[in-house]
Amino acid sequence: MNITKFIILDGQGEELASDASGENLAFACLDCGHPVIAHSKKGKRGSCEDIPSACKNCGEMYFLDIRKRSEKLYVFNVREFNA
C-alpha cells in the first residue's frame, strides 16, 4: 500500500518524525534516534508484529499498523505493545 501521504504516529498517537515514500517508511528509533526502515507491504520487514523491523543500533523492534480509511499509520514498539 502506498503510504506516502499518510499521517505517521507513534503508539501513543503523537506525530512521529518520519519520511514515507511509496511502501517504505523511514523514522527515528523512539528509543535512541537511529534511523529505522519499515515496509507497508504485507510479508516485508515491519509490516506486522511477526516480522518486525529492528533498530540496528539498540535492537528495539517496530511494526506498522496501517489505518487505510483515515490514512493514518501507527508505529508500534513490539516491547511496549506486549507490555
Ligand SMILES: [Zn+2]
Ligand atoms: Zn534504537
